[in-house]
Amino acid sequence: MSPVLAGVLQLLALIGALALVYVPAGDYMARVYSSKKHLRVEKWIYKSIGADPDAEMRWPAYLRGVLAFSAVSVLFLYLLQRLQGVLPGSLGFSSVSPAQSFDTAVSFVTNTNWQSYYGEQTMGHVVQTAGLAVQNFVSAAVGIAVAVALVRGFARSRTGQLGNFWADLVRGTVRILVPGAVIAAVILVACGAIQNFSGIHEVGQFMGGSQQWNGGAVASQEAIKELGTNGGGYFNANSAHPFENPTPFTNLFEIFLILVIPFSLTRTFGVMVGSVKQGYAILATMFTIWLGFVVLMMWTEFAHHGPALQAAGAAMEGKEVRFGVGGSSIFAVSTTLTSTGAVDSFHSSFTGLGGGITMLGMMLGEIAPGGTGSGLYGMLIMAVIAVFIAGLMVGRTPEYLGKKIGAREMKLAAAYILITPTLVLVFAAASMALPTPPNSMLNSGAHGFSEVLYAFTSAANNNGSAFAGLNANTDWFNTMTGLAMLFGRFLPMVFVLALAGSLAEQKPIPVTAGTLRTEKPLFTGLLVGAILIITGLTYFPALALGPLAEGLAS
Numbered sequence: 001m002s003p004v005l006a007g008v009l010q011l012l013a014l015i016g017a018l019a020l021v022y023v024p025a026g027d028y029m030a031r032v033y034s035s036k037k038h039l040r041v042e043k044w045i046y047k048s049i050g051a052d053p054d055a056e057m058r059w060p061a062y063l064r065g066v067l068a069f070s071a072v073s074v075l076f077l078y079l080l081q082r083l084q085g086v087l088p089g090s091l092g093f094s095s096v097s098p099a100q101s102f103d104t105a106v107s108f109v110t111n112t113n114w115q116s117y118y119g120e121q122t123m124g125h126v127v128q129t130a131g132l133a134v135q136n137f138v139s140a141a142v143g144i145a146v147a148v149a150l151v152r153g154f155a156r157s158r159t160g161q162l163g164n165f166w167a168d169l170v171r172g173t174v175r176i177l178v179p180g181a182v183i184a185a186v187i188l189v190a191c192g193a194i195q196n197f198s199g200i201h202e203v204g205q206f207m208g209g210s211q212q213w214n215g216g217a218v219a220s221q222e223a224i225k226e227l228g229t230n231g232g233g234y235f236n237a238n239s240a241h242p243f244e245n246p247t248p249f250t251n252l253f254e255i256f257l258i259l260v261i262p263f264s265l266t267r268t269f270g271v272m273v274g275s276v277k278q279g280y281a282i283l284a285t286m287f288t289i290w291l292g293f294v295v296l297m298m299w300t301e302f303a304h305h306g307p308a309l310q311a312a313g314a315a316m317e318g319k320e321v322r323f324g325v326g327g328s329s330i331f332a333v334s335t336t337l338t339s340t341g342a343v344d345s346f347h348s349s350f351t352g353l354g355g356g357i358t359m360l361g362m363m364l365g366e367i368a369p370g371g372t373g374s375g376l377y378g379m380l381i382m383a384v385i386a387v388f389i390a391g392l393m394v395g396r397t398p399e400y401l402g403k404k405i406g407a408r409e410m411k412l413a414a415a416y417i418l419i420t421p422t423l424v425l426v427f428a429a430a431s432m433a434l435p436t437p438p439n440s441m442l443n444s445g446a447h448g449f450s451e452v453l454y455a456f457t458s459a460a461n462n463n464g465s466a467f468a469g470l471n472a473n474t475d476w477f478n479t480m481t482g483l484a485m486l487f488g489r490f491l492p493m494v495f496v497l498a499l500a501g502s503l504a505e506q507k508p509i510p511v512t513a514g515t516l517r518t519e520k521p522l523f524t525g526l527l528v529g530a531i532l533i534i535t536g537l538t539y540f541p542a543l544a545l546g547p548l549a550e551g552l553a554s
Contacts, residue, residue: 007326026267059501065165090124113232140228143373153500231341262369318349339371341464356547442469
């Protein structure tokens, strides 16, 4: 079987699996967030934290819940790392430095999972399981909660109430993420991923020296790492490591885990707003972009240039032979078009244009299908902008799902789409202009600039992947990427929840003959075009200096 055919068959199998679970998963999540009943374990949690799950919140109160919970999470995870040296199960590792503790705490709480350290050489069992793995669950649940709040803004009228953050957080964790992760972990263990609390073992000699590996609760963390679009690896090699991702089947299964919740949330959206066709329109937009990026990535990695690449049969540098170019291409696109950031190959070793595709996927805002929750609310913001553009073209007041898109709504949407590019471009420019940060670049020229641009694109978009040639474990990059992750996660949420509150207060507008039909293919095409044009106008100059220059020169 040719490598190209193998890649196409993997793609078709993945699409079939996602299609099979789309309706039941989406309907189930809609029931979870619409139910008035509380499970017994949920009641225990509400009682322990002193929350009333039935008390409705307006958007400022909902936002305060998001920020308060996240602030406590950052502090807890920071202290856990700083105290690692005196904790049991530390495997002899010392406490993590202040700058790296801050960066890692922010990283996992913001669902970014940016790692400027070697996981198997820095974090012991307690920090990995009680700290990092816990945040993999709750940070994903926070993202879904904010998305559901925005959906309620479209679905409700004449009220500013968006639900209860604590109920949404707990339900997302208990009813969706925990059961899904348990099932996924069992499958991964059955396929060869490790799950233990063993210490450090010497496994043999390598070029005159010993090689050591430590075990850990890897399968369980791998499951929620992908299901919650987190991405932080137990080992430095991430999902290229055989302990995390042993076979081609587990590779495809992990891609499925990355995509299943973000894609299925479009069904949840359609059910909750009372029109599944609206959910299908958003799904079609996400799927069109995702499939286009996968095809383009496969073409750039298979249509190689140069004698070394031709001799290998493809651009195999930095890729695992057991996954091949096809599996690696699908994984790379899926992890950068979501907020996952996990890698089964090293993006810095992709062709110049291939590396640019991974970067562009994040620059779109990771909305096709995006992260758990963040992808849906990011796409809905873009839908609001597309409706506004359509309204300008025909001279009508823009409407979306029966809600008027006025000056206030457009200001909030515009502020949302401006935040992340500002963070990326300002921090990248500062890193290139100052004398010290460029010393972290392994490469010079266009590829070296791409390393820095990729780092801040990944951090500000809460992705977490990296071009491996950049030494990000410095005070500058630990601090700046930490700030980029904080601002890139929570400032957009402010505008999303403010928009949700504004929409929920409106009364519905009746559909007329002049209403733009946002469930039709025409709107899907408009939405895809708006996303690509806005992103292109924003990032093209920076891309021209990095991956485009490198790709055209090769």
